[in-house]
Amino acid sequence: MDFVNALVLFSNFVIVPALSYGSQLALGAIGVTLVYGILRFANFAYGDLMAFGTMFAILFTWFFQSIGISLGVLPTALLAIPFAIIIAILFSLLIDKFVFSYYRIKKSPPVTLAMVSIGVMFVINAVVRIIIGPFDRIFFDGQKFIMKANEFKEMTGLNEGLAIKSTQVLTLVVTIIVASILFWFLNKTKTGKSMRAYSDNEDLALLSGISPERVVMITWIIAAILATVAGTLYGLDKSFKPFTYFNNLLPIFAAAIVGGIGNPLGAFLGGYVIAFSEIVITYAYKKFFFYLLPESLEPNSLIQLLSTDYKFAVSFSILVIVLLFRPSGIFKGRVS
Amino acid sequence: MTGGYGGPDIITSCTISVNKGEIVTILGPNGAGKSTAMKALLGMLNLREGKITINEKDISNLSPQDRVKEGISFVPQTRNVFTGMTVQENLEMGAYLRDENFQDTLNEIYRLFPILKEKRNQFAGQLSGGQRQQVALGRALMIKPSVLMLDEPTAGVAPIVMDELFNHIIKVRETGVAILMVEQNARQALTIADRGYVLVTGENKFSGTGKELLNDPEVRRSFLGG
Numbered sequence: 001m002d003f004v005n006a007l008v009l010f011s012n013f014v015i016v017p018a019l020s021y022g023s024q025l026a027l028g029a030i031g032v033t034l035v036y037g038i039l040r041f042a043n044f045a046y047g048d049l050m051a052f053g054t055m056f057a058i059l060f061t062w063f064f065q066s067i068g069i070s071l072g073v074l075p076t077a078l079l080a081i082p083f084a085i086i087i088a089i090l091f092s093l094l095i096d097k098f099v100f101s102y103y104r105i106k107k108s109p110p111v112t113l114a115m116v117s118i119g120v121m122f123v124i125n126a127v128v129r130i131i132i133g134p135f136d137r138i139f140f141d142g143q144k145f146i147m148k149a150n151e152f153k154e155m156t157g158l159n160e161g162l163a164i165k166s167t168q169v170l171t172l173v174v175t176i177i178v179a180s181i182l183f184w185f186l187n188k189t190k191t192g193k194s195m196r197a198y199s200d201n202e203d204l205a206l207l208s209g210i211s212p213e214r215v216v217m218i219t220w221i222i223a224a225i226l227a228t229v230a231g232t233l234y235g236l237d238k239s240f241k242p243f244t245y246f247n248n249l250l251p252i253f254a255a256a257i258v259g260g261i262g263n264p265l266g267a268f269l270g271g272y273v274i275a276f277s278e279i280v281i282t283y284a285y286k287k288f289f290f291y292l293l294p295e296s297l298e299p300n301s302l303i304q305l306l307s308t309d310y311k312f313a314v315s316f317s318i319l320v321i322v323l324l325f326r327p328s329g330i331f332k333g334r335v336s
Numbered sequence: 337m338t339g340g341y342g343g344p345d346i347i348t349s350c351t352i353s354v355n356k357g358e359i360v361t362i363l364g365p366n367g368a369g370k371s372t373a374m375k376a377l378l379g380m381l382n383l384r385e386g387k388i389t390i391n392e393k394d395i396s397n398l399s400p401q402d403r404v405k406e407g408i409s410f411v412p413q414t415r416n417v418f419t420g421m422t423v424q425e426n427l428e429m430g431a432y433l434r435d436e437n438f439q440d441t442l443n444e445i446y447r448l449f450p451i452l453k454e455k456r457n458q459f460a461g462q463l464s465g466g467q468r469q470q471v472a473l474g475r476a477l478m479i480k481p482s483v484l485m486l487d488e489p490t491a492g493v494a495p496i497v498m499d500e501l502f503n504h505i506i507k508v509r510e511t512g513v514a515i516l517m518v519e520q521n522a523r524q525a526l527t528i529a530d531r532g533y534v535l536v537t538g539e540n541k542f543s544g545t546g547k548e549l550l551n552d553p554e555v556r557r558s559f560l561g562g
Contacts, residue, residue, distance in 0.1 A: 190432070193421070197429045200418040207412070208475065209404045209433035 001158070006291035008160040012149070018272070018279040020168040020237055023175035026271025027230035028248070029255035030182065030264050031223040037199035037262035038219040039100070041113035046227060047249035048124035051242045052091060053228030054235045055132045056084035058139045065141070073143040073166070081232055088224040095120055096220050104216070121246075128242045137240045140167065167237040178229055179268055182222070186264060191218060199262060247312065251278065254315040258322050260329020269331060277318055278311045337376050337386035345384065346372040347538035354483060354514040354531075359505065361525040361546070362518045364535035365558075370518045373535065374485055377516075378410055379403045391482060405433055409481035413488045416472035419461030423452050426460050426471050430478030438478065445474040448507055466497035470504060477508065484508065486517035490524075502528050526550045 028050060035043045043049075060080030070076050099120055103113050146169055149161025186192040191214075198205040198215045206212065231245060238244070255274045259266025284304035293299070306313065322330060338348050347369040354360040362370045375381045377388055379400040387396040395406050409430075418426050427445060431438040446453035449470045455463060460471050469489055476484055489505065490498040498521065506528055509515055519525035526532050526546040534542040534555060542555055549555050 190428070193425055193428060194432060196421060197418050197425075197432075200420045201415055203412065204416060204418060204475075205429070206401065207404065207410050208429050209401055209479070210429070211401070 002291040005158055005160045006288050008152075008156075008158055008162050009288055009291065012160065012162045014276075014279050014283050016162070016164060016168055018275045020165075020171040020233075021279070022272035022275030023171045024230050024234040024237070024271075025248075025251050025255045025275055026268045027175060027178060027226045027233070028252040029259065029267035029271045030179070031226035031230070032252055033256040033259065033261055033264055033267035034195075034199075034219055034226075035223050036256070037264075038195060038215060039104070039113070041110040041117065042253070043223075044114060044117045044249065045095075045121040045124055046223070046252065047245045047247070048121050048128065048242075049088065049092065049224065050227040050231030050234075050248070051128045051240075051245035052124050053084050053088035053224065054231035054240055054245070055128050055242075056087045057081055057228065057232040058132065058137060058235070058240060060084055061139050061141075071142060075140050075142045075167070075170070075236055077139060077232055077236055078170075081229060084232065085225050085228045088228045089221050092220040092224040093217065096216070125242065125246065132242075134242055137235075139240060140236050142166065165237070167233070171233045171237055174229060174233060178226070182226075183265070195219065250312050250319075251275075251315040254319040254322075257319055258330055260331055263329060263331070266329050266331045270329070273330070274315055274318060278314045281305045281314050282308045282311050337373065337388070338384050345538065347376060347535075349386070350535060350538055350540055352377070352516070352533055354516045356482070356514050357509055357512050358530045359509050359515045359517070359528055361522075361529040361532045362516070362535060363522045363525065363532055363549075364541075367537075368535040369538035370535055371487065372538070374410075374487060374516075374518055377485065378408065404479065407479075407482035408485065409476040409479050409483070410485045411469075411472045411476045411487065411489065413491055417460040417463075417468050417475065419459065421460060422457050423460055423463070423471055423474075424456040426475050427452070427478050430475035433479060441478055441480060444511070445477055448477075448511075449474055449504065464497075465493045466501060469493060469497075469501055473504065473508065477511075477513070481513060483514045483516060486515065486519075488518055488520055490519065490521055498524065523550070 028046065032043060032046050035041070035046070057077050057080045060083045061075075061077045064070070064076050064079055069079065071079055099116060100113065103116055143166055145163060146166050147162065147164045149163040152161040152163070153159070186196060194205065194210045195215050195218060197208065198210055198212065202212075205215075234245075234248070251274050255270035256267045257270070258273050259268065259270030282304065284302040286299050286302050289299050289303060337350050337352075338345050350369065350373055352360070352362065352373060362373060364370050372381065376383055379395075379398060383396060387394055389395065390406050390408060393406065395403055398406065418429060421429070427442060431441065446456075451467055452470055452474055455467065460468060463471065473486075473489070486505070490501055493501065502524060505515060505517070517525065526549050529546040531545050532543065532549045533540055534549065542549060542552060544552070
């Protein structure tokens with residue numbers, strides 16, 4: 001029984017949260033990795049693009065709530081996402097047209113484009129704070145839990161409960177749908193294949209008649225969709241605060257690099273690697289060992305490797321270690 | 337054709353022509369402007385004088401992409417396959433500009449290069465050098481070009497593979513495509529070529545059929561090593 005209790009405890013505080021957090025990072029990391037693969041620069045503005053998309057999801061949610069539209073048990077934000085996506089796409093294309101395209105046509109080195117993206121990041125950052133403010137916003141509505149800890153305890157008679165929030169399930173379902181469509185698009189459609197070709201070998205793609213403007217445009221569209229979806233899911237699950245989104249840039253980049261930058265499938269898996277590492281390392285195992293060890297060995301400290309305040313240190317360490325030892329990513333890298 | 341990269345002209349009054357079903361090879365010492373001449377035909381270089389025509393149509397002012405549509409297909413010397421894509425996907429990318437069904441062309445390529453059919457689901461990056469060159473040729477042929485341009489197709493492959501590749505190039509000629517290639521292996525290239533041009537400092541120095549050039553004492557002395 002103690003073993004089952006320990007397992008439930010671990011699921012409740014590590015596995016379930018890491019799966020949903022990992023999905024949110026995974027979607028973001030695919031966006032970063034696609035932009036890197038096609039446009040060949042690290043887009044530091046991505047975290048703030050997520051905040052921008054989420055902000056519009058919130059604004060539309062408020063609008064729908066004010067005119068009395070809701071989805072019942074599901075959060076209204078789901079209805080708002082498509083509208084927010086459209087605005088995020090237009091915004092991305094506009095930034096590309098007025099900022100990035102200039103440096104692309106000039107064939108500036110990637111580091112220049114990365115610096116430019118930092119500038120864009122500050123601008124988006126400010127725009128978001130001007131429109132919605134720097135505060136924490138909770139925009140979740142509908143039914144909060146699919147299973148409450150108490151219900152689980154009553155159902156199973158265990159000491160430990162397993163709580164499953166509806167946002168966690170929602171995150172997983174939406175991630176599976178979005179990722180499936182995306183990988184189908186990249187691997188099976190002509191346009192998707194032309195994107196992979198362009199990312200693989202730009203010169204040869206041009207010789208094959210693939211239009212770079214079109215590939216770049218579609219990349220921004222996909223990046224904006226992923227940013228809005230990932231950002232909104234994160235905001236629903238936790239809360240929306242512009243600064244948090246800026247902070248999330250680090251784990252998202254770590255996920256993209258762990259998976260081998262430019263490799264969408266790697267970035268997807270990398271999201272989960274980072275999420276699990278962060279949560280496994282910052283979880284306090286006292287109670288977990290309390291169930292598993294005999295009384296004489298019972299721990300009297302928290303058995304926490306790192307305080308949760310340091311969870312970004314985990315991403316950062318992974319980032320540095322991967323860059324030092326496996327710069328092409330921990331999964332089987334691109335063949336070349 | 338006369339032109340260069342903005343500084344002095346690299347090629348001066350250089351003339352190159354190729355007919356359907358013919359292999360023409362461009363030879364010359366290093367720095368003679370062989371690759372530059374090729375780039376000029378592709379539109380990657382601005383001409384100061386002269387013009388480029390294909391099927392009697394003047395394409396001198398078209399962008400490289402528009403020239404692909406007019407039927408010029410190019411196989412670069414290096415990085416000429418999409419390494420992270422399967423052989424079949426490489427071929428499909430070659431037909432990117434074609435909207436109609438290209439299954440016939442695909443079958444035709446598989447008939448010319450049977451090994452590609454066998455390995456169609458493998459990543460091109462995992463193939464051997466000779467097989468990669470076949471993928472590269474196949475990709476370029478998918479657009480059904482009038483002119484196929486090859487930049488040193490046998491550079492860096494083993495001699496035995498080289499003979500096989502030349503055989504493949506001859507097979508491609510039989511499909512009625514005009515083939516223009518720059519080649520370092522001058523002797524072999526001239527053996528399979530119908531005609532050849534020898535460029536020196538950007539000008540036509542010699543030209544003639546493959547046999548004539550092979551037997552020309554001056555060409556032999558200067559470029560074929562006696």
